[in-house]
Amino acid sequence: MLSKEPGSPLDESKPPHSLRHVAQLAGVSVATASRVMSGSSHPVSERTRQQVLSAAESLSFVPNRLARALVTARSHTVGVIVHDISDPYFGDIVKGLEDGIHAEDYQLFVANSDRDPEKELNYVRAFDANQVDAIVFAASSLTDPDYADTLQKLATRFRGRGGAIVLLSDHLLEGPRVLFDNHRAAADMVGYLAGRGHRRIGYISGPPELEVSHVRLAGFNAAVAELGLGAGPEYIADGKFTLEGGGAAIPKLLDRVDVTAVLAANDLMAIGATRQLLSMGFAVPDDISVAGLDDIPIAEYGPVPLTTMRVPTYEIGRAGASLVLQALGDDVPADIRLAGEIVVRESVSSIGPPA
Amino acid sequence: MLSKEPGSPLDESKPPHSLRHVAQLAGVSVATASRVMSGSSHPVSERTRQQVLSAAESLSFVPNRLARALVTARSHTVGVIVHDISDPYFGDIVKGLEDGIHAEDYQLFVANSDRDPEKELNYVRAFDANQVDAIVFAASSLTDPDYADTLQKLATRFRGRGGAIVLLSDHLLEGPRVLFDNHRAAADMVGYLAGRGHRRIGYISGPPELEVSHVRLAGFNAAVAELGLGAGPEYIADGKFTLEGGGAAIPKLLDRVDVTAVLAANDLMAIGATRQLLSMGFAVPDDISVAGLDDIPIAEYGPVPLTTMRVPTYEIGRAGASLVLQALGDDVPADIRLAGEIVVRESVSSIGPPA
DNA sequence: TTGTAAGCGTTATCAC
DNA sequence: GTGATAACGCTTACAA
Numbered sequence: 001m002l003s004k005e006p007g008s009p010l011d012e013s014k015p016p017h018s019l020r021h022v023a024q025l026a027g028v029s030v031a032t033a034s035r036v037m038s039g040s041s042h043p044v045s046e047r048t049r050q051q052v053l054s055a056a057e058s059l060s061f062v063p064n065r066l067a068r069a070l071v072t073a074r075s076h077t078v079g080v081i082v083h084d085i086s087d088p089y090f091g092d093i094v095k096g097l098e099d100g101i102h103a104e105d106y107q108l109f110v111a112n113s114d115r116d117p118e119k120e121l122n123y124v125r126a127f128d129a130n131q132v133d134a135i136v137f138a139a140s141s142l143t144d145p146d147y148a149d150t151l152q153k154l155a156t157r158f159r160g161r162g163g164a165i166v167l168l169s170d171h172l173l174e175g176p177r178v179l180f181d182n183h184r185a186a187a188d189m190v191g192y193l194a195g196r197g198h199r200r201i202g203y204i205s206g207p208p209e210l211e212v213s214h215v216r217l218a219g220f221n222a223a224v225a226e227l228g229l230g231a232g233p234e235y236i237a238d239g240k241f242t243l244e245g246g247g248a249a250i251p252k253l254l255d256r257v258d259v260t261a262v263l264a265a266n267d268l269m270a271i272g273a274t275r276q277l278l279s280m281g282f283a284v285p286d287d288i289s290v291a292g293l294d295d296i297p298i299a300e301y302g303p304v305p306l307t308t309m310r311v312p313t314y315e316i317g318r319a320g321a322s323l324v325l326q327a328l329g330d331d332v333p334a335d336i337r338l339a340g341e342i343v344v345r346e347s348v349s350s351i352g353p354p355a
Numbered sequence: 356m357l358s359k360e361p362g363s364p365l366d367e368s369k370p371p372h373s374l375r376h377v378a379q380l381a382g383v384s385v386a387t388a389s390r391v392m393s394g395s396s397h398p399v400s401e402r403t404r405q406q407v408l409s410a411a412e413s414l415s416f417v418p419n420r421l422a423r424a425l426v427t428a429r430s431h432t433v434g435v436i437v438h439d440i441s442d443p444y445f446g447d448i449v450k451g452l453e454d455g456i457h458a459e460d461y462q463l464f465v466a467n468s469d470r471d472p473e474k475e476l477n478y479v480r481a482f483d484a485n486q487v488d489a490i491v492f493a494a495s496s497l498t499d500p501d502y503a504d505t506l507q508k509l510a511t512r513f514r515g516r517g518g519a520i521v522l523l524s525d526h527l528l529e530g531p532r533v534l535f536d537n538h539r540a541a542a543d544m545v546g547y548l549a550g551r552g553h554r555r556i557g558y559i560s561g562p563p564e565l566e567v568s569h570v571r572l573a574g575f576n577a578a579v580a581e582l583g584l585g586a587g588p589e590y591i592a593d594g595k596f597t598l599e600g601g602g603a604a605i606p607k608l609l610d611r612v613d614v615t616a617v618l619a620a621n622d623l624m625a626i627g628a629t630r631q632l633l634s635m636g637f638a639v640p641d642d643i644s645v646a647g648l649d650d651i652p653i654a655e656y657g658p659v660p661l662t663t664m665r666v667p668t669y670e671i672g673r674a675g676a677s678l679v680l681q682a683l684g685d686d687v688p689a690d691i692r693l694a695g696e697i698v699v700r701e702s703v704s705s706i707g708p709p710a
Numbered sequence: 711t712t713g714t715a716a717g718c719g720t721t722a723t724c725a726c
Numbered sequence: 727g728t729g730a731t732a733a734c735g736c737t738t739a740c741a742a
Contacts, residue, residue, distance in 0.1 A: 017516070018735055029713045034737060042738085045711060060512060065484045066421045066430060067735035070718045075421060077485075086450045086669070088652075091441035098440070098467050107485055109432075110465045112453050129420045130432075130462055157415060161372075271656065297443075298656040301626065314441070373719055384729045389721060397722095398727060422719035425734045 017061060026055035037063055069131060073162065078324055079109040079127035080136040081120055088297055089313055093138050093168060096317020097324075104325055106133070113139075117147035124154045134164040134324045138317075140211065141172040148172055164327035168320050170211055176327060178319040178336040182212055185309050185340045186219030186265070189291055190227065192342055193261050197351040198289065200230040202259040204239035204249040204269045213241075216265045216293065230257065239269040246272025250280070260288060260351055267292035271302040274347065278303055285349035295343050305345035312338050372416055381410035392418055424486060428517065433679055434464040434482035435491040436475060443652055444668055448493050448523060451672020452679075459680055461488070468494075472502035479509045489519040489679045495566065496527040503527055519682035523675050525566050531682060533674040533691040537567055540664050540695045541574030541620070544646055545582065547697055548616050552706040553644065555585040557614040559594035559604040559624045568596075571620045571648065585612065594624040601627025605635070615643060615706055622647035626657040629702065633658055640704035650698050660700035667693050 023033035028048055035042045036052040044052075055061075069075040078101050082090040098108045109132060111123040120142065127135050135158065141151070155165055155173050167177035193201055203220045206213030217236070224231045234256040239245035246269025253259060262277075264270035270292030274284050282288050284304045292299060292308035299306040319336045326333035378388035383403055390397045391407040399407075410416075424430040433456050437445040453463045464487060466478040475497065482490050490513065496506070510520055510528050522532035548556055558575045561568030572591070579586045589611040594600035601624025608614060617632075619625035625647030629639050637643050639659045647654060650665035674691045681688035 017512075019737095020735080030736080031713060031715090031738080032711085034735095035712095038737070040737085043711060048711080060508070062480060062484050062512075064425075064486060064735050066424050066486050067718090068737070069421050070419075070425060070720090070735080071737045073718075084450070085440070085453070086443055086446035088441055088443055088446065091443065091446045094465065095439070095441045095467055098465065102466075105481075107464050107481060108466075109462050110449065110453065111457075111463075112450055125417060126460075126462060129417045131419060131421050153415070157417075298653045301653045301657055303658065375719080385720085386722085386729055386731090387727085389719095390728090393721070395721085400727060403727080419719050422734090423721070425719080425736090426721045428734075 017059065019061075019063070022052060022055045022059055022061050025059065026051040028052060037061070038068070073131075074133055075131040076105060077107050077109060077130065077132045078134045078136060079111060079123070079130070079132040080138055081111045081113055081123055082138045083113055083115050085110060085112050089294075089311075090138055092313035093317040093320070096314040096319075097136060097138075097321050098317070100318045100321020101324060106324075113142075115142060117142045117144040121147065121150050121154065124151065124158070128154065128158050128161070128163070131161075132163065133328055134166060136166045136168060136320050136324065137171055137173065138168045138320075140169045164324060166320050166323045166327065168316055176323045176333040176335060178316055178323060178338060180311055180316060180338050180340065182215040183219035183222070185293055185311070186216040186263070187223035188340070189263055189293060189309050189342065190220055190223035190229070193263065193289070193291060193348065194223075194227050194229060196261075196289070196348060198229075198261040200257060200259045200261075201235065202253040202257065202262040203236045204246055204253070204262060204264040204273060205236055206241045206265040206269075207238065210241070213265060220263065230259075235259070239264060239272070241266050241269060243268050243272040243275075245269055247276035249273060250276040261291065261348065262288060263291045263293075265293055267294045267296045267299045267306060267308055270306055270308065270347075271298065274303050274306070285347050289348040291348055293340075299343075300345065304347045307345045307348040308343055309340040310343050311340055372414065374416075374418070377407060377410045377414055377416050380414065381406040383407060392416070393423070428486075429488055430486040431460060432462045432464060432485065432487045433489045433491060434466060434478070434485070434487040435493055436466045436468055436478055437493045438468055438470050440465060440467050444649075444666075445493055447668035448672040448675070451669040451674075452491060452493075452676050453672070455673045455676020456679060461679075468497075470497060472497045472499040476502065476505050476509065479506065479513070483509065483513050483516070483518070486516075487518065488683055489521060491521045491523060491675050491679060492526055492528065493523045493675075495524040519679060521675050521678045521682065523671055531678045531688040531690060533671055533678060533693060535666055535671060535693050535695065537570040538574035538577070540648055540666070541571040541618070542578035543695070544618055544648060544664050544697065545575055545578035545584070548618065548644070548646060548703065549578075549582050549584060551616075551644070551703060553584075553616040555612060555614045555616075556590065557608040557612065557617040558591045559601055559608070559617060559619040559628060560591055561596045561620040561624075562593065565596070568620060575618065575620075585614075590614070594619060594627070596621050596624060598623050598627035598630075600624055602631035604628060605631040616646065616703065617643060618646045618648075620648060622649045622651045622654045622661060622663055625661055625663065625702075626653065629658050629661070640702050644703040646703050648695075654698075655700065659702045662700045662703040663698055664695040665698050666695055 019033050023030045033052050036049045113120040165175040205217050237249035237252045239249040250273050274290050292306050295308045295310035299308050323333045374388050378385045388407050391404045468475040520530040560572050592604035592607045594604040605628050629645050647661050647663035650663045654661040654663050678688045
């Protein structure tokens, strides 16, 4: 029987997968083994390095990152909070984020808030407890009195620990952010429509409770004014961001003005509008053109393939990753602004010069 | 200056957030503090418990789960590997999985393999390094010679450490699994069609490289035989699981047999088929009915809202979570079989009794 | 270039 | 019911 000094008992009972076993097999100290396995800058002779490497290899050693995290105070882990991971919008963002951080050997925790303030706060706490190096908020902050307060406190705590916070949308928290330019998106789309000869463009707006509705509407109004197109409240109808709302907006609009094109603040409403138009006997785009914003997956498969503006969701995620990495590298990252890109399909037609 | 014994130096330099500080503030030992914070079964007097609790509260103490994991050898984390998180199919599964394990205070790592064997293996290694308690494979195993071997080895290692592996699809690895019954899905859909009077049903199959193609085709064949409907190779055309393939299959089918309904092995092909039918001047469903399988998001928004079978993706995730939890609770979980459910929309019509 | 040993923040095993 | 104290697996001064 081997004697066991308390200082260095090598436990034969379970699979030998710790640094100690590697060191032992290589005939070196744990410190040395650690230096080669962790890629430390501390010098190690080539010969020893090889011994350690081959020992690790033969034991198929995988370093325990939790142990490493404990001493380095860096878990190489990032947490992201999304409203709904089954929504391709967030799915794309998460994909971009994951791709970006994985390249630097970070792992991603995903949390689904379901837009529930309490749940979201709990996730922040959980991320904190798991010592994530950064938390990414993929969606806007929620509107709840207590939520704002508590979140601020948690954020402060988290940052005190050296954690980074990155925002991918409007948010009450401070921090580096990547923003999609919604104002410009709507304005650019108006510009596109105007370029195709449209001078009377109706607008189906989103619900006023949402910040994004205002920004996109403002973009529409600004462009319409700048280009001297038909303007005024009669050109605008609320569509609640829903398919039905988009459909319902059409009769209202058509009652008031004789538009040649309709821009909807999101694709779902655009599709609803198209359906409604079709069922009313209008041809799309020959009688009336329809354009959307977002480029959701079904935009392509609707009754008429929709011309719309793609929100660069994957790129938002990638940009978020780069902000995370910069922040963790002790840089002070600058906000990133992303523009959309018009996807031309079949729902918009050119019309001749105005009579 | 305070003296610092090596045994208990309380570092004033950084935020006091460890158990030691809580214990100190509460006037108890770390051991006791640990017992109340970790919800240990070890007895603690009500009085001390309150002291510790309020100390923790006032320091807004959050236990370091990495440290806990190091000693308990349980990280309370689960890793899931998906092909593509931006695909709502996986998004839904991940959502269900996350909901399920979060209820038991587990955190979820998400990895995107992009169907790349090398990437997938690296993720398994990374999960192992991060000491996840379980790995969930959301998709089928890839077909690559080295991949299978290496994955087996990694799995063995991982299990040696006490890790659990759960499969949500056909997989070369052993382990508890949740399976969607693809055979039955196709068969049930044939049954539905037959119930609406259809006796000559064409079938657009998936690519033969995929296991699921065979299973669904077998389901179709079995049902058609059992119900005494029109059968034989002339009723079947390959559609490659794509929109275009689905469209291309239509003329082939129609050339050979006079079908009253077409079942596609997935929704994308069903939509392609519908488009093709429409463009050839057939009315759907009045001239020919079309049904799909999967119920992807666009099924509802296609040229004709598609009658199809919903694959219970969220439920698959939930079931996976329950398998994980059981396995981690040292149960031996039984496989879970899930059936789909027909979603009736507008692409299938009844026809009178056969002439 | 190598080794010794002191932690990182917990939990768990013993004593008391 | 409470408290020392030895781990857990790793990194990192500090020595040699």
